Amino acid sequence: MRQRKRKLITIAILALALLIGGTFAYTAFNQQALNDRANAFRSHAPGRIHDYYNRDTGNKDIFAENYGHDAEGEEPIMVRIRLSEYMAIQRLGEDVFIPVVEHSERDDTRTWTPYRSAQNDINVRTGDSLAFNDYINLTFGWQRAGQEAPWYMPTFNHELESLKTAAAGHARDYIQGDGAKDGETDGTTHPGDGTDAYWTETGPNSSYTNTGTGPGAAIMQETKQHLRQERPPMTIQQWEQLNPNQRFGNFWVLDHNTGWAYWAELLEQDEATSYLLDAAVVRDEVVRRSFVNGSYYYAIHVDSQVISPLTIDRFLEDDDQGHHDTRLADFLEVVAGDGNPRWNRDSPPSAFNFAIMRPGRIFTMAGQQYRYLEDMGSGNHMIIRNEPIRERSFAQQEGELTTWYGALAPEVRDIVAPVASSFMTGNVIDGSVNFTGGTRWLPSNLVALSNQDVHQDITRVVPDGVKRAVALSLVDVTRLSGPDLAFPDHAGRVGFNNRWWWLRTPGAPGNAWLVNSGIYVGQLRGNGGVNLSTAYGGVRPVLIIHQ
Incomplete structure (x- = not known):
């Protein structure tokens, strides 16, 4: 079977110019899909990254969808996502923004700081990531009392060559928005206002007709439910401690060495992962105490890759952020299996x-x-x-x-x-x-x-x-x-x-x-x-x- 690989990079920029006195508060969000060296290996894996954001509530949902494609049959895909952060502060009386991580540059995402956690707790930053602890809370995974899984609107964009992401609400796809970072240019590629639980099983937000204003077919679609999160996102060390028959399923696993988070299951056609990230919230009180009448700029860079399970070696290639965890090869082998349905999934x-x-x-x-x-x-x-x-x-x-x-x-x-x-x-x-x-x-x-x-x-x-x-x-x-x-x-x-x-x-x-x-x-x-x-x-x- 021919090799498949797809790589998408999205940039989510939350740029806040905040006068602490309360006279003005401004937020902007930008999502970008870039074409880089990895696209030399791309061969049309049918995956789409969704990024829903609402600047008023701080809701931010990141997940992956296998939309399938007639020419591709029902082959599953493997997904990984890496979050990198950038923040700069301009205090009162200063002329320039100073990055909180030395040597990072706003215009060069390669210098941004990959999210790295403690080996036994994905919610605890380590290394250079510690610099963001005082300012930003990231909420991983999705949990709601009495609810099984949220609903989403499948992508209308089934173009295999397209690098556009499904950006909704205040999210901005970089290609659609022509690279704008002004917080005003419209770069959405997907319907919805980016708020939590916008899409529903029934009611007015259970279907949508694409009129052609966004990418994809001009058709009506109904919502689908995410795969149920079987376990909260975890580190690869925590994954190793699971029983062997628990080491694959609907959850995310972070390699804390490189910052890549891997979906621990093959993603079948017409399925969407649970959320890797559910919210990115500014710690306002801490910010107020840290500097008065200043402003700051915070951004999340979302790098995503989608491959066929038959080409898992692509996920083991050298990474510019460090050496992969020694357990990653075993993890990928468990997830990929041999490209056939899971051992316990009854199939024709x-x-x-x-x-x-x-x-x-x-x-x-x-x-x-x-x-x-x-x-x-x-x-x-x-x-x-x-x-x-x-x-x-x-x-x-x-x-x-x-x-x-x-x-x-x-x-x-x-x-x-x-x-x-x-x-x-x-x-x-x-x-x-x-x-x-x-x-x-x-x-x-x-x-x-x-x-x-x-x-x-x-x-x-x-x-x-x-x-x-x-x-x-x-x-x-x-x-x-x-x-x-x-x-x-x-x-x-x-x-x-x-x-x-x-x-x-x-x-x-x-x-x-x-x-x-x-x-x-x-x-x-x-x-x-x-x-x-x-x-x-x-x-x-x-x-x-x-x-």
Whole structure:
């Protein structure tokens, strides 16, 4: 798949000339989209940054939207945003504004100060960012008592080449406003007044017709709800302390080394993140005590990048603000997965690209959860049901496989490849098998045993065979076990919830082979009675699918 990258830079400038005596108060806001070196990698990822601002209330909402595009299908995107601050003060009697961070320049955003937090608290500034503590409060994330998530108006601008942001209220897109910083030139690109909760589920602010005054199609759209914030924005150190199955989801994670905040989930088509920033409020009382009858200028620079999950290395390139946190690569790997739907997101077969799945990957398709086993070549892929069908004996296995296959969704059966109508399984007595690599891990002498059918019983596509579900053989499990394979270790070989499961290979008369569980987790044993049926294991169907 071709590489995708998109980079947007927005500048939000809150310029306040404040006579502390109260005779005059003025605010302005500017949002800018710039074309810089990173655009050399851009290949039309369908992302749009929204920035809603209202100068009267201090409301400031920053989030990302995947608006999708017909030509792009429903590929998810990955998003990161970096906030940089600039502030300068002109005290009474002084001729010039003095920046609060030395060597920063108003006209050069490269000199502005990236927001850096303490390693264990995103709300605590550190380093040069401390200079802003006395003057500005930034509110990260979104929380409202009794409310799940806010509503937004999707962007009308689906032009993949466009670098314009969705700027609403007093926000000003730099391209739309022709670079103006006077606080008067109109640079909005999106409807709304920038106040908190302007867009609603129902009522007059639940839809909008674009008349062509702003970018995008002249159509009517209805509001959509943001993804629910599952966790408040956090640092990457706090992220590392989460349980592994909690390390992705709808929340923001800040790399405090570089200032980049990453959305911790793939952003699907027609989805919008929760807020990274909810407000930027001036601490008026502190300002009054700091200088009298003076003025100041404060600005936030919003740098955003959107990429395909297949190009996550772009987020690991050298950064001019410092070295990425050493945990960032692991974080990105967790978020990106392999570009397919999340393991627990039930999706149709058409949503998957099996060619990029890694062995052992869990996924949920048409109501069934599977484990990806291997790429068999020629577009064929072997998968296995993640949890065994319990309370089924070896003697019942063939009947259960037929029943289970018949109940599959038609769109799944449509992609099943044919296999042999029957197998020459042979049989091998448990006590005759030697193992290597660990306790009952890999049989090492099947070829040497006199019954050749056992080591030749491999599941494969048979063009004139039968579309059906099968059980794995002893040799199948052996060749699929090991590092970087479908079953990397003993624990990875048992079924979901530590369930044992039958193979199709018989053992001594009246016995059969199985993958054990419990205290014998993942061990191969050939002494399971063919009529054994318990609530702790059973039949684990396998399919070969063609894509």
